[in-house]
Amino acid sequence: MSIDIEHVSFSYGKHQVLRDVNASIPDGVLVNVLGPNGVGKSTLFRCILCLNSDYEGVIRVNGKDLRDLSVRERAREISYIPQTHAPVYNYKVRDVVLMSTGADVGIFGTPGREQVERAEQALERIGIGHLADRMYTHISGGEQQLVLIARALAQNAKTIVMDEPTSALDYGNTVRVLSCVKQLAREGLSIVQSTHQPDQAFLFADKTLVVYDGTVEAYGDPKDVITAELVGRIYGVEVEVNSLYGDKVRVCVPTSEIREE
Known part of the structure; x- marks a missing residue:
């Protein structure tokens, strides 16, 4: 486990x-x-x-x-991706990802070829290799979140x-x-x-x-856990759980918003 x-x-x-x-x-x-x-x-x-x-x-x-x-x-x-991330300095995307390899480097060390290659591979694996030389604060919120995922991968946990x-x-x-x-x-x-x-x-x-x-x-x-009863109990709203596309997906619909007046 x-x-x-x-x-x-x-x-x-x-x-x-x-x-x-x-x-x-x-x-x-x-x-x-x-x-x-x-x-x-x-x-x-x-x-x-x-x-x-x-x-x-x-x-x-x-x-x-x-x-x-x-x-x-x-x-x-284990690696961690926070809900929000407010960088103090405007590093390049490549450097933001490379920072996660510190556990393999040491306090006064510098990343070697293995760490740099791991960072590059993580960026490519997430599909954002083209952002490597962009400044982290100059990309969109969605792109920043993908960078954080790449950083977690480069950490190698x-x-x-x-x-x-x-x-x-x-x-x-x-x-x-x-x-x-x-x-x-x-x-x-x-x-x-x-x-x-x-x-x-x-x-x-x-x-x-x-x-x-x-x-x-x-x-x-x-599909076993999320029921209308459970959602109503923990969130305090009435919902219906509906099945779509041959039960490949289910959605919660708040019934109070669709009732006829």
Whole structure:
């Protein structure tokens, strides 16, 4: 298994955010983490990344307990793509991607041929090699998100955690980013990403992990997990789940918006 989460609980002071969370995420799977605001999704990600290291329970990545690893060792196992990224300096796209290879270089070292080639290959793999010499702040938001995915690939970790990677993107860039992520999972990477859109989970995810009230509400195939009852309960809206194209895709329709007056 790529990620094993066993009996994980976490509190900010006296406020408990996660309660006995359990999940196993295998290799080559794209998992969408679904749930309303404030239920612990980002906190769970911070625990998986060991940014919140004082959690109860155990989190293993590729069989290794995260808290037994150094920062550099964790960087070789798991990479992170944030929801937003505000660069301080205007580096070239190639250099932004190359920065992720630091775990193999050292504090005072410089990237060698292997790291440079890995960065170039990551850009080509994502289909944005033509952006390599562009300035990072001069490209679109969707292109920047693709650059961050390339950077995660160049880090050479087998697991990628993504916190709402499409929240600020237009429809076209959202589809392009999620299609790219889905393809990476097919190629063997394990990817965990959060979303607020059940339709995205239906279309792109292999599994859906529903977090509600600090614990795992449901986990499994999106078609089994995402029901009208569950969406109504966790989001407080009435929906119908409709099937399209011979059940190749499903969509949630808010019934309150289509009722006749």
